[in-house]
Amino acid sequence: MLARLRLSSLRLRLVVVFALVALTAAVSASGIAYWLNREAVLKRTQDSALNDFRQEMQNRAAALPQRPTQDDLRRTAEQMAAGSANYQVLLLGERAAGKPIVGASDPDAFTLADVPAALRKAVDTRRPVTETNPYPYHLFWQRTERGGTPYLVGGTRIDGGGPAGYMFKSLAAEKADLNSLSWSLGIATGLAVIGSVLMAQVAATTVLRPVRRLGEAARQLGEGKLDTRLRVTGADELSDLSRTFNSAAENLQKKVADMSAREESSRRFVADMSHELRTPLTALTAVTEVLEDEQDTLDPMIAPAVALVVSETRRLNDLVENLMEVTRFDAGTARLVLDDVDIADQITACVDARAWLDAVDLDAERGLMCRLDPRRLDVILANLIGNALKHGGSPVRVAVRTEPGPDGEDLVIAVRDHGPGIPEEVLPHVFDRFYKASAQRPRSEGSGLGLSIAMENALIHGGTITAANSADEDGAVDGAVFVLRLPRDASAVAGEPDARSGRDGGVDQ
Template identity: 65%
Template sequence: MPSLRLRLVIVFALVALSAAVAASGIAYWLTRDAVLTRAQNAALGDFRKTLGDHAGTLPPRPTCEQLQDAAVAMSRSTQNYEVLLIDRQRDGQRCAVTSSGAFSLDDVPRKLQRAVGKRRTSGGGNGAAYHLYWQRVTQGDTPYLLSGATVIGDGPTGYMRKSLEPERDDLTSLAWSLAIATGLALIGSVLLAQAAASTVLRPVQRLGEAARRLGEGQLDTRLKVSGTDELADLSRTFNATAAALEERVADLSAREQASRRFVADMSHELRTPLTAISAVTEVLEDEQENLDPMIEPAVQLVISETRRLNDLVENLMEVTRFDAGTARLVLDNVDVADQVTACIDARAWLDAVELDAERGIIARLDPRRLDVILANLIGNALKHGGSPVRVSVRTEECPAEQPGAQPREQHGAHPGEQHGEQPEEHAGAFEPGSGKLVIEVSDNGPGIPEDVLPHVFDRFYKASASRPRSEGSGLGLSIALENAHIHGGEITARNSPEGGAVFTLELPQDPSRLAAAADEEGDDR
């Protein structure tokens, strides 16, 4: 699609060209008709007069010499034409003489000869027996005006041939002049179109640049407004919209900051009473065997709910750190198989989990955050999918990027989307040719319903019709995803064709560059 400037120039040029061609064509045809009519009328009028003055005074049945003299006398006219006279002599022989040897009866069209020699009946407006006829012809490359008439009273027949070459040359010069004028008009229209396009498009370009800056987050972008035309009104509307958007975003940001501070403050405030409650529940748990059987279920409920509340507070504090951008990696060289085994063993899942991982796969990761990711993924699979849960570990090489490659599909929404934020790109750590760690956690459950699949990583999203109601907080998978993102990795969820859900964790084997960039960004803040 051509640019708006080019389209304006083309439209201006076409309009100007059409107008110039139409005007030039009309002017040419009007001038041509006027020039030819004037030359024709002058030549015919002079021929009529000289034919009557010279040929009309000849005696009946003149000699060829007399006809020749009359033809030469007639050709001496100021109109500069050739004359051909034809008559019969006394002996009955036809005599045809010409003022120049180049003009003969063969040059006169048959149609004109028949019209000139045809005798008319008297009556009407013109009672003469013979009339004057004319015709324009081109012989060779030269245009001519041919005319003929028969002298009344059985006189000679005369033909006139006048060259219209001077008129043709004048008209050719006129055509070239009009063509040059059309070309100049076209050039002028292009220059005018450029000026008009610049005048019209410059404000549009400024508006486009301002819209791009606004889209990039520069909400203080404003346009300088001058004039009272439609573009000025559009600029005023843009400024008003930008101001309203800036005010709205500032209000939303303030509310979001207040909400985050509230969650952080609430989490911190809850930790003190929770510590005391946890100590009490530990005592109750130790004395559980000595309690009255009637109150034992209530004590067990208090213990389990206290643990859930403690986990919720810890998760909320972790989410607050992610939202505030204060979460940092503490990298160490980790044997991934040992790390997975330690995670499973610490939670007594050895009998319910099958591990497919070779020893010696070393990755530079944050062990605590990797443990959080694995615990959430494996625990989620055990709760909702059922054992045995299979955990497989492998490494892959990141292929070089292909031109026009499409971005990888992301299953599940980024947690930040619930707060109106756009998901960030986390594939930057997967440099072409570098290695990445792939951990798959699969279960033998019914799988994830298609309508639930896009929301499995959303915060506080729990339960589906095909799975039992979760007793968790709904933050586990979202925290696991955030921990993967901070490593520069990703977690995706899908359903296996054989049945069950499959969660795939992809992490770079060495996210040091990403961690250093995050530390620098944190220092700038």
């Protein structure tokens, strides 16, 4: 589900990028097209109206008398406005010095108040006649707006004391045409964006399909399906990536097969060796037991050698048992045999069987029942308590409590000693096989497998063991603490409640 969400997110990003690129291109093209068409439409209308107005001023307004009447101005303005350019005209003359009169083609549509003051000032300004400026008065124009409707206002004056004329043309038709153009360009932009989104969907599908297949293949490879391969077609970059994946998967499969074969060979060798050693060890054990019984009657010169043989034979027997237990864990044949266990009784029995009662302080309530494998729990406790007695010294405190766990209630057993503690550099390795911190602690005669086997037995229950140092009130190290955490009911972890495991695991003592 998460992979699909990520894929959808990547698809969404591709679609958004395509849409943004198309939108930017379409908006830019539409904006340029609108601006060019707007200028062309307005310039054509503007030039046509102003040229016609200029011609009318030269033909009609110039023919007016020096002191025209208001009727003369009005009739001339009406004649000028009657042309094909469709604009209103206003003529401004003087019936006497300092007495202006105005004649308009339509006083209701165009008055002198509609002419901007800046335009009137420019029209009335007389410029000196030169070689580059043959006319004292020029035609000026300005775009303005009234009531939301755009207009073109132009004006000029007849040389020699003639009247000034102004034209007023509505640009509403041009505005409507430009609005239609903008709507058309907007629709075209929207269609371009929609088209780009559809193209992005097609492109994303084309690109993401092999990526999705590659992700699925990588997931299967991570799940252990080392024979997963991709079907390669084409010669593009994704095809090269698929070939690289297939090559890497093939090399990984070969290496894993080689490592599995070597591991299986090593495991079989250890199992066979342990099995072959048990027969002579059984005979040796029987002989050493007889020698141990007769040790008091032996020659004092021979007794130490006999004691050494007895000790080393027992140590060798423990090592073989530990190796066989490790082999079962590695082979995956170790199984839980569950039973209802009174934890306090179980710990007491474990301590009593090894004659540790005087060295162990137990803090556990009677009647705390758990469904666990009693043999494996005994192995765990024997290793943890034995390790604390060996490296930390007595008294060893064993505290039992229950705590809420992720899948119900957990059993927590803390084993604490009062020794020098565990060096910080050793803590990460205390559960490693054959690891012994001989440089930091007194010499150990164990195999280095006890804590590793304890951890394996905890894991098969669905639990774990942690190691740490405890501190006193002054913050100084005051011994090591091993905390065993197991589910109170391991039925869900057992899988095969009727299965029987192999022989007992050993204790690293």
